[in-house]
Structures are given as structure tokens and as C-alpha cells.
Amino acid sequence: MRTFSAPGIAATVFVLTFLLALPLAIMMRDALASHLGGSLAAETAASGINYDWWQEFTAQATGLGSTFTPGIIGFATVLDNISGLLDARARVATLAAALMLYLVGWAFLSGGILDRYARQRPIRAHGFFAASGVYGFRFLRLAVVAGLVYWWLFAYVHPWLFDTQFEKLTRGMNAERTAFLVRAIFYLLFSAILFAVNLVVDYTKVRIVVEDRRSALGAVGAAMRFIRNHPRQVIALYGLNGLTFLGLMALWALVAPGTGGAGLSMWAGFVLAQFYIIARLLMKLQFIASQIALFQANLAHATYVSAPVPAWPDSPAAEAIGPTPQSA
Amino acid sequence: MHTLRPFAAALLLCGAILVALTAQQQTPVEQPAASGATSANAIPADERSPRNANYEIDARLDEDAKTIDGKATIRWRNITDDATTELQFHLYWNAWRDAESTWLRERRIAGLYEPPPPDAWSSMDIKSLRVRDASGGMRDLTKEMRFIAPDDGNVRDRTVMSVPLGRRVEPNEGVEIVMEWTAKIPRPFARTGWIGDYYFIAQWFPKLGVLESDGWNTHQFHAATEFFSDFGVYDVRLTVPRRFVIGASGRQTARTDNADGTTTHRYQQEDIHDFAWTASPDFLDQTQRFEHPTLPAVDVRLLLLPEHRGQADRYFAAVNAVLKRYGEWFGAYPYGHITIIDPAFQSESDGMEYPTLVTGRARWLALKTTQLPESTTAHEVGHQWWYAMVATNEFEHAWMDEGFNTYATARVMAEAMNPNRIESRYFGGFVPWSFRDIPVTRIDNDRLAAFRLNSEADAQWTPTYQYWPATASIISYNKTALWMHTLERRHGWPTVQRIMSTYFERWKFKHPTPSDFFDIVREVTGHGHYWFFDEVYRSSNTFDYGVQEFRSERIDDKTFRTAVVVRRYGEATFPVDVVTTFENGEQIKETWDGQERRAIYQYERPVKGATVQVDPDRVLLLDVAYTNNSRTLTPSSGKASLKWSLAWMVWLQDLMLTYGFFV
Numbered sequence: 009m010r011t012f013s014a015p016g017i018a019a020t021v022f023v024l025t026f027l028l029a030l031p032l033a034i035m036m037r038d039a040l041a042s043h044l045g046g047s048l049a050a051e052t053a054a055s056g057i058n059y060d061w062w063q064e065f066t067a068q069a070t071g072l073g074s075t076f077t078p079g080i081i082g083f084a085t086v087l088d089n090i091s092g093l094l095d096a097r098a099r100v101a102t103l104a105a106a107l108m109l110y111l112v113g114w115a116f117l118s119g120g121i122l123d124r125y126a127r128q129r130p131i132r133a134h135g136f137f138a139a140s141g142v143y144g145f146r147f148l149r150l151a152v153v154a155g156l157v158y159w160w161l162f163a164y165v166h167p168w169l170f171d172t173q174f175e176k177l178t179r180g181m182n183a184e185r186t187a188f189l190v191r192a193i194f195y196l197l198f199s200a201i202l203f204a205v206n207l208v209v210d211y212t213k214v215r216i217v218v219e220d221r222r223s224a225l226g227a228v229g230a231a232m233r234f235i236r237n238h239p240r241q242v243i244a245l246y247g248l249n250g251l252t253f254l255g256l257m258a259l260w261a262l263v264a265p266g267t268g269g270a271g272l273s274m275w276a277g278f279v280l281a282q283f284y285i286i287a288r289l290l291m292k293l294q295f296i297a298s299q300i301a302l303f304q305a306n307l308a309h310a311t312y313v314s315a316p317v318p319a320w321p322d323s324p325a326a327e328a329i330g331p332t333p334q335s336a
Numbered sequence: 337m338h339t340l341r342p343f344a345a346a347l348l349l350c351g352a353i354l355v356a357l358t359a360q361q362q363t364p365v366e367q368p369a370a371s372g373a374t375s376a377n378a379i380p381a382d383e384r385s386p387r388n389a390n391y392e393i394d395a396r397l398d399e400d401a402k403t404i405d406g407k408a409t410i411r412w413r414n415i416t417d418d419a420t421t422e423l424q425f426h427l428y429w430n431a432w433r434d435a436e437s438t439w440l441r442e443r444r445i446a447g448l449y450e451p452p453p454p455d456a457w458s459s460m461d462i463k464s465l466r467v468r469d470a471s472g473g474m475r476d477l478t479k480e481m482r483f484i485a486p487d488d489g490n491v492r493d494r495t496v497m498s499v500p501l502g503r504r505v506e507p508n509e510g511v512e513i514v515m516e517w518t519a520k521i522p523r524p525f526a527r528t529g530w531i532g533d534y535y536f537i538a539q540w541f542p543k544l545g546v547l548e549s550d551g552w553n554t555h556q557f558h559a560a561t562e563f564f565s566d567f568g569v570y571d572v573r574l575t576v577p578r579r580f581v582i583g584a585s586g587r588q589t590a591r592t593d594n595a596d597g598t599t600t601h602r603y604q605q606e607d608i609h610d611f612a613w614t615a616s617p618d619f620l621d622q623t624q625r626f627e628h629p630t631l632p633a634v635d636v637r638l639l640l641l642p643e644h645r646g647q648a649d650r651y652f653a654a655v656n657a658v659l660k661r662y663g664e665w666f667g668a669y670p671y672g673h674i675t676i677i678d679p680a681f682q683s684e685s686d687g688m689e690y691p692t693l694v695t696g697r698a699r700w701l702a703l704k705t706t707q708l709p710e711s712t713t714a715h716e717v718g719h720q721w722w723y724a725m726v727a728t729n730e731f732e733h734a735w736m737d738e739g740f741n742t743y744a745t746a747r748v749m750a751e752a753m754n755p756n757r758i759e760s761r762y763f764g765g766f767v768p769w770s771f772r773d774i775p776v777t778r779i780d781n782d783r784l785a786a787f788r789l790n791s792e793a794d795a796q797w798t799p800t801y802q803y804w805p806a807t808a809s810i811i812s813y814n815k816t817a818l819w820m821h822t823l824e825r826r827h828g829w830p831t832v833q834r835i836m837s838t839y840f841e842r843w844k845f846k847h848p849t850p851s852d853f854f855d856i857v858r859e860v861t862g863h864g865h866y867w868f869f870d871e872v873y874r875s876s877n878t879f880d881y882g883v884q885e886f887r888s889e890r891i892d893d894k895t896f897r898t899a900v901v902v903r904r905y906g907e908a909t910f911p912v913d914v915v916t917t918f919e920n921g922e923q924i925k926e927t928w929d930g931q932e933r934r935a936i937y938q939y940e941r942p943v944k945g946a947t948v949q950v951d952p953d954r955v956l957l958l959d960v961a962y963t964n965n966s967r968t969l970t971p972s973s974g975k976a977s978l979k980w981s982l983a984w985m986v987w988l989q990d991l992m993l994t995y996g997f998f999v
Contacts, residue, residue: 025989025992025993026989028992029985029988029989029992030985032985032988033981033982033984033985033988034981036980036981036984036985037977037978037980037981038977040973040976040977040980040981041973041974041976041977043963044963044971044972044973044976044977045963045964045967045971045973046886046967046968046969046971046973047963047964047965047966047967047968047971047973048947048949048966048967048968049962049963049966050968050971050972050973050975050976050977051968051972051976053972053976053979053980054972054975054976054979056773057773057774059758059774059777059780060777060779060784060962061962061963063784063785063788064788064961064962064963065963067785067788067789075984075987076980076984077760078758078760078771078774079760079987080980080983080984080986080987081771081773081983083769084760084769084771085986085987085990085991086990087760087762087763087767087769088760088762088987089987089990089991089994090994091762091763091767092991092994093994093995093997094763095763095764103988103991106988106992107991107992107995110992110995110996111995111996111998111999114996114999115999118999151999154998158998170764178682179453179682180531180532181531181532181681181682182531182532182533182534182616182680182681182682182683183641183643183680183681183700184643184681184699184700184766185643185700187681187682187766188700188701188766191763191764191766195763202997206997206998209998266772266773267773267979267983269979270972270975270976270978270979274978274979274982277982277983278982278983278985278986281986281989282986284986285986285989285990285993288990288993289993292993292996
């Protein structure tokens with residue numbers, strides 16, 4: 009409910025996701041258009057798939073262009089991206105920079121999002137961004153800590169697990185299904201570690217905002233205490249949100265558009281995909297909101313304390329007189 | 337008394353049977369194989385191979401030590417016109433004896449080397465070598481053996497052994513050699529070895545090189561090559577623990593259970609030039625019979641691993657498709673039987689051919705809409721024509737079997753195995769996903785995409801063992817398939833089919849060279865195609881034709897001048913059509929010999945030009961950049977690029993959300 013009572017937040021994160029992707033998509037369009045030029049190959053590429061041209065394009069492409077693979081079609085996007093994450097696939101520099109910007113953007117907005125969901129009443133745009141600004145620096149410090157942990161996981165734990173241990177355990181195996189089982193267990197194990205870290209980071213953010221904590225490290229300790237004291241609720245909620253995510257993925261697998269033509273079907277497919285993106289964003293926001301709700305419901309002292317100055321609506325008369333007291 | 341007589345007789349009979357059974361347990365007796373098959377040869381006498389390298393082998397697998405102890409009696413006959421005073425043998429498994437072999441040195445130079453684990457190394461040690469002399473006695477030449485390195489002089493390489501005979505072996509004279517050896521089985525290397533309790537055993541015995549008119553052709557084992565040997569009759573007894581199911585070249589003719597818990601399997605086959613075998617306790621043994629109105633029947637045996645149980649029909653379908661089409665196109669498969677091995681995971685034995693035995697390739701998670709196991713199986717079965725029967729020198733001309741076979745397999749796949757789709761694999765390569773909108777085409781099976789990236793890697797006429805190892809397969813497989821398909825598009829399938837069937841009939845059970853094939857092209861088509869083979873075989877030039885300029889301008893009230901400039905961007909030449917289409921649908925077709933750097937055409941018409949295409953029928957499949965072969969004055973690149981960039985944008989948004997997990 010907290011998510012749906014603040015549609016502006018969903019709109020904001022969608023705009024962030026859209027606007028960050030847009031310039032790169034324009035770069036990709038230019039690269040594709042340049043390669044196609046005035047070729048008749050463009051006609052089949054527009055009306056369906058010209059895989060021969062596609063292969064020719066990727067053969068000469070570098071950087072962003074090298075990511076133009078069949079993995080961009082329909083539900084393969086999800087497999088490609090999740091698999092890429094869990095297999096620690098390296099990303100080209102431009103993409104890595106865009107992803108970093110996106111994460112920084114989210115980190116900045118998280119303060120406002122958590123503040124709004126904790127407060128459970130409208131705070132308007134300037135309240136939202138004020139909260140984002142207030143917590144942004146604290147979250148940045150938290151991001152450094154979390155980033156170091158994630159980096160260690162991907163730089164050391166991942167290769168140890170998926171290269172060294174996987175190789176060690178499977179080198180004598182002559183049945184693929186057994187090797188896959190080992191890999192699947194490793195995925196679960198690694199995901200569980202990621203989820204655990206993620207859980208701590210989530211509740212750290214919650215405690216920073218709800219309790220107006222200044223120390224990111226102190227909040228990390230507090231988050232771990234909260235999780236330790238409410239393990240079943242915390243894990244059940246995480247699991248429930250995870251299941252909802254899987255449900256959405258299953259639905260997307262059924263309806264994800266393939267490749268149509270370049271006319272109406274293209275736009276219809278794009279709009280449908282944007283609904284999917286919005287659904288995923290809503291799910292993420294719901295995830296955050298549910299964690300705040302759980303925290304506030306369980307910790308007796310966890311009333312909202314940060315309490316920024318309320319922003320009352322200006323009356324038309326006050327606006328006519330001049331600057332409001334808040335802005336004076 | 338009368339009543340007791342039958343009883344006594346029965347008692348005596350039972351006793352006799354008991355004694356006989358006991359005796360049988362004490363002294364193993366060779367039993368005919370369950371199939372009751374014999375080694376009856378279906379190959380007519382006048383079509384048989386020279387049978388000049390005949391092997392009788394007794395080999396025992398030691399499962400604990402991972403070794404094979406073998407004894408071979410080799411009867412070799414000199415079928416050249418010159419005498420020889422030595423014998424040369426391949427000892428392939430010494431390629432993985434240490435890191436200084438030529439095979440591993442070349443892998444290192446090409447960046448393909450990963451240090452093998454300590455238990456991966458293999459070896460082949462000759463314990464004794466004796467040759468029967470003129471008096472009928474055996475002369476021990478064990479101490480005369482020495483390693484040679486005819487290709488690169490690498491004194492650390494032990495993959496070729498020379499044995500001076502101390503006498504001349506005259507033309508048509510025979511030699512009998514008895515050898516004993518021990519071979520350490522590698523963990524999988526180059527499609528042979530063991531993993532768990534799965535064994536795939538290839539190139540496992542000391543094998544004679546090929547004596548040619550200018551001496552022995554016995555190349556070292558190189559990173560980019562396969563094999564070459566003479567035809568003969570193989571009679572092989574393999575002793576393995578009883579629990580193993582065995583598959584091997586040839587047909588099983590006997591099976592003996594030994595008192596020590598082992599079983600000796602006897603396989604025999606005439607007119608083959610290699611012998612490979614496999615053993616696993618897990619194989620499911622399935623058989624089908626291929627029948628055809630005009631081709632001889634073939635017993636197809638499939639040794640399938642349990643995790644691929646559901647893919648048996650797919651294997652058989654691929655085998656049948658090749659037996660039918662290759663049989664109809666090129667000539668009949670004469671052996672009457674073939675064994676297909678479903679290789680174990682990580683055995684690296686997938687996708688390999690041996691006479692009358694091939695390995696396929698299957699994945700545990702396999703989609704029905706994609707090409708595994710069919711494409712690999714079809715390709716390897718196809719090698720029975722181009723390798724097993726037409727036995728080219730794979731050290732020097734691998735393209736003659738790999739390339740011809742890639743081309744023909746692509747034809748089979750396009751005809752018999754459609755529709756199937758492009759596949760990507762995720763999550764460590766275990767999880768498949770097929771793209772319903774992207775069919776696999778014949779050109780994909782000709783492997784154009786990989787060729788495009790390495791078209792200039794080597795000139796095809798270079799001996800294969802000198803190819804750059806990392807790209808050798810592209811020049812052998814892909815380039816040949818593409819130029820063969822180009823020939824087909826230029827001359828039509830009936831002509832190419834006649835070339836290939838003539839080539840097959842004339843050269844089966846022999847060792848043809850490139851010029852033998854080129855001669856047949858000349859014979860069938862009436863011209864030598866020297867210019868074509870100069871480009872595709874004798875050079876590494878790249879083909880790339882394109883449209884440089886295309887303009888259409890009004891020159892007066894009633895006339896437009898349309899100018900077309902077509903360009904040869906690559907160094908290789910090929911005649912191409914240039915078709916200009918005008919807005920009223922009129923088409924003008926020019927035939928450009930493609931020799932000069934560019935050709936210019938100008939037309940004056942009452943309407944504007946609309947499009948121009950170089951090689952519109954795409955005859956020249958070796959053209960590495962086909963997008964530039966056409967130009968339109970009303971391009972759709974804006975629409976196409978918008979469509980695909982939107983799809984890519986959704987992928988990027990999804991990627992952002994996936995990484996959004998971290999915040």
C-alpha cells in the first residue's frame with residue numbers, strides 16, 4: 009500500500025531507469041544505422057530478423073556494440089542478465105559506467121524513498137529530494153562499505169567457488185546433470201551470501217532513515233541486531249518478495265514479445281516491455297516498503313524520528329504576498 | 337535293467353555337461369558375439385582397399401593403473417614402387433608425455449595452453465619390437481628404435497618413431513612386426529582419455545605411417561592436425577572388466593568371459609585405417625536398422641548414456657538422414673554397421689570420427705528446437721565418406737575431409753533437420769534458450785560467421801600442420817564449406833553432386849591429394865576452375881564486393897541519370913552480377929568479372945533508380961561483408977536501427993534493474 013500511495017516515487021525511479029538507458033540506446037541506434045547505411049539488409053532487419061547482418065555487425069562491433077546479441081530478444085534478456093550477474097560476466101566500460109551511475113542514482117533517491125515510506129504521508133517533491141539529500145551522504149558511506157563487501161564477494165569468493173571449487177568437485181564427473189547440480193548449489197550458496205549482505209544493507213538503510221542515524225557503521229550493527237532478533241520474519245518477508253519476483257519473471261516469460269516489424273508491433277512491444285520494467289520497479293519499491301513496515305511494526309521505539317520540517321501547502325494568498333517562511 | 341538304462345544315460349549326460357561347464361570356466365572359450373555377427377565383408381572384392389597395414393591386437397585395460405598393455409602383430413606390405421629400409425610409427429599419446437612435445441608447444445604458442453593436472457599426462461612406451469626375418473625367425477629391433485621429428489626437429493617430441501630394418505623391403509614385399517607396449521591413458525586430451533569410469537580410447541596403439549613414393553609420410557602430432565594411415569584388416573581383442581559395455585570400430589565377433597572377472601571382446605573389420613574403442617558401465621545399448629530401397633542395410637548401434645536417454649531418437653534420426661542422403665548423393669555406405677557413441681560429459685571425446693565408429697554430442701538439457709545432438713552426429717557420420725573411405729592426409733589436407741563434410745552436413749541439416757533454431761546457453765553454459773525467431777540456415781552450418789573473423793588466417797594449400805592452431809579449423813572446415821557451397825550456387829547441385837560422387841567412387845579406400853580432386857572438377861565441369869582455386873585454395877585473400885556509390889539525378893524533364901559504382905574491397909576476385917532496379921520495376925543486370933577495383937555503370941531512364949545489388953543471388957558465400965553489397969535510395973536503416981535499439985534498450989533497463997539489486 010505504501011508503494012501505491014506514492015506513485016510519484018515509482019515515476020521517479022522509472023524516469024531514472026529510462027533516461028539513463030536512453031542515451032546509450034541512441035548510441036546503439038546510431039551504430040546500427042551506420043552499419044546498415046543504405047543497405048537493403050535494413051529492410052529484412054526492420055521487418056523481422058536478418059541474422060546474417062546481425063552476425064556481420066557483431067563481428068566488427070566493439071564496446072557497446074558487442075552487447076548486441078540475441079540475448080536482447082524477449083525473455084532471453086532476463087536469462088542473459090541474471091546469468092551474467094551470477095557468472096560474474098565482465099561488462100564493457102560504457103555499460104559499467106552506466107550501471108555505476110544508475111546505482112549512484114538509486115543510492116541518492118533511496119533516502120527520499122525510505123523517508124516517504126516510513127512517514128506514510130505525502131512529502132511532496134522538495135521534501136522527497138530534501139530527504140534524499142540528507143541521507144545521500146550517509147548512504148554513500150554505506151555504499152562504500154557495501155561496495156567493498158560486494159567487490160570482495162565477486163573478486164574472491166566467486167572465483168573461489170565457481171572456478172576453484174567447481175573445477176575441483178566436478179573434474180572427475182562424467183555426468184552433466186551432476187555437474188549442473190553442483191553448479192546450481194553453488195548458485196544458491198552464492199545467492200544466499202548476496203541476499204544476506206543485501207538484507208543487512210537494506211535494514212541498515214531503514215535504520216539510518218527511521219532512526220536518523222548518522223553513523224553508517226553503527227547502523228550496520230543495528231541492522232544485524234534487528235535481523236538476529238527477528239530472523240523468521242525478516243527471512244520470510246525476503247522470501248515472499250523473492251517469490252513475487254519469480255512470479256513476475258514467469259509471467260514475463262509468457263508474454264515477452266519476440267521480434268515484430270518496425271511499425272505498430274515494435275511500439276506495442278516496447279510499451280509492453282516498459283510495463284514490465286515498471287512492474288519490476290514497483291516490486292523493488294514494494295520490497296523496500298515492506299521492510300520498513302516490518303521494522304516499524306517490530307521495534308517499539310522505531311517511530312519516525314528524523315522529522316524534517318513539514319512542508320505545508322502554500323495558500324494562494326501567501327503565494328501572492330511573497331516568499332514563504334520556509335524559503336525566506 | 338531296461339528301466340535303469342535311460343536314467344543312467346541321463347546321469348552320464350548331466351555329468352558330461354557338468355564337466356564341460358567346469359572346463360569352460362577354467363579355460364575361457366571364445367563365444368560368438370550375441371549378435372551372432374561375423375566379419376563378413378560387404379565390400380566387393382574389386383572395390384576393397386589395398387589392405388597393406390593389417391593389425392592383430394591384444395590389449396588389456398588396467399582400470400586401476402589407467403594403462404593399456406598391448407601386443408600387436410602388424411603385417412605391412414610396401415605398396416609403393418620403391419624399396420624402404422625402415423619403418424616409421426606414430427606414438428600419438430607421447431604428445432602428452434610432457435609439456436615439451438610439439439603438440440603442447442604449439443598449443444602454448446597459440447595461447448591455447450592450460451597446464452594439465454598432474455594425473456593428466458599419458459605415454460606410450462614400446463617394450464619390444466621384433467620383425468620376422470627371411471628365415472622365418474624373429475629379429476629383435478627394440479634397441480634400434482629412435483624418435484625422430486621430421487617436421488620441426490623438436491628433439492623432445494616422441495610422437496614419431498623410426499625403426500631401421502637393416503634390409504630393404506622391396507615393392508609389394510611384406511613385413512611382419514610384433515610389438516608390445518604399455519600406454520598410460522591420459523585424462524581427456526584431444527578426444528581421448530578417461531574420466532570417471534568412462535573411457536574413450538583413440539590413437540592408442542603404435543600405428544605405422546604411410547609410405548609414399550618419396551618416403552615415409554609420418555608427421556609428428558601437431559596441435560592443429562588429425563591423422564593419416566593406410567588401410568588394412570583389424571582384428572582386435574580387448575580385455576576389460578566385465579561390467580563395462582564396449583563399443584569399437586568394426587563388428588564384435590566374439591566375447592569371452594575370463595576367470596579373473598574380465599571379458600575379452602573381439603572386434604574385426606576389413607578396409608579401415610584406424611581403430612578406436614570406448615568403455616563405460618553406464619552405456620545403454622540400443623540398435624536400429626537403416627533400410628533403403630537401393631542402398632545396403634546398415635545396423636546402427638547407439639551406446640547412450642542414461643542422462644541422454646530421451647535423445648535416442650534424435651541420434652538415430654541424424655544417422656539415418658546421413659546414411660540416406662550421403663548414400664544417394666555420393667555412394668553407398670558399405671560396412672553394414674556403424675556404432676554411435678554418446679560421449680560422457682567432460683570427456684572431450686565428442687564430435688569425432690573413426691572408421692565405423694563416431695561420437696556425437698548431447699547435452700543433458702537439450703531443447704527440441706535446436707541442433708544438438710543432430711548436427712554433430714550427422715557431421716561425424718558423414719566422415720565415414722570423407723575420411724574413413726576417402727582417406728585424405730589430415731596432416732596436410734584436412735580441408736579435404738573436414739571441409740567437404742561440413743559442406744555436405746550443412747546440406748543434410750537443411751534438408752532433413754529443419755526447422756531448428758539458434759541457441760544460447762546461460763548459467764555456466766548449462767541452461768539452453770532457443771530463439772524462435774532465428775532459424776539456423778545452411779549458411780550458418782557452413783559456419784560463415786566464424787570465417788568472417790579469420791578469413792585471412794592461412795592459405796588453404798599450406799599443409800594443415802602448419803596452420804595457425806587457433807584458426808586452423810576455420811580454414812579447414814568453414815572456408816571449404818563456403819567455397820563448395822559457392823560452387824554449388826554457381827554450377828548447380830547436380831554438377832557438384834556429380835563431382836563429389838565421381839570423387840568418392842574413384843578415391844574410396846585410397847589416399848587422394850588436392851590435385852586429384854581438382855582433376856575431377858575439371859573432368860566433370862569441363863574446365864579447371866584454376867582462377868577459383870587460385871583464390872580459395874592457393875591464397876588467403878578475402879572476398880568483399882560492395883556498392884561504393886549509387887545516385888539517381890534528374891538531367892532533364894524526362895530523364896534521370898542513375899550512376900552505380902561497385903567496388904572490389906577485398907583482394908580476391910570472383911565474377912559477380914550487378915542488378916540495378918528502377919522505380920518502375922525495370923531491372924538491368926550486368927555481369928562484372930570482378931577483376932578491377934571498381935566498375936561504373938550509368939543509365940538514363942525516365943524514372944529514378946531504386947536499388948542496386950552486387951551478387952543479388954549471393955552466389956559468392958565467401959564475401960565477408962554482404963551488408964555493403966546493396967544500396968537503396970529509400971533506406972530502411974532508420975526503422976531497423978530504431979526497432980533494434982529499442983529492443984536493446986529494454987535489455988539495458990533490465991540489466992540496470994538486475995544490478996539494482998545491490999542498492
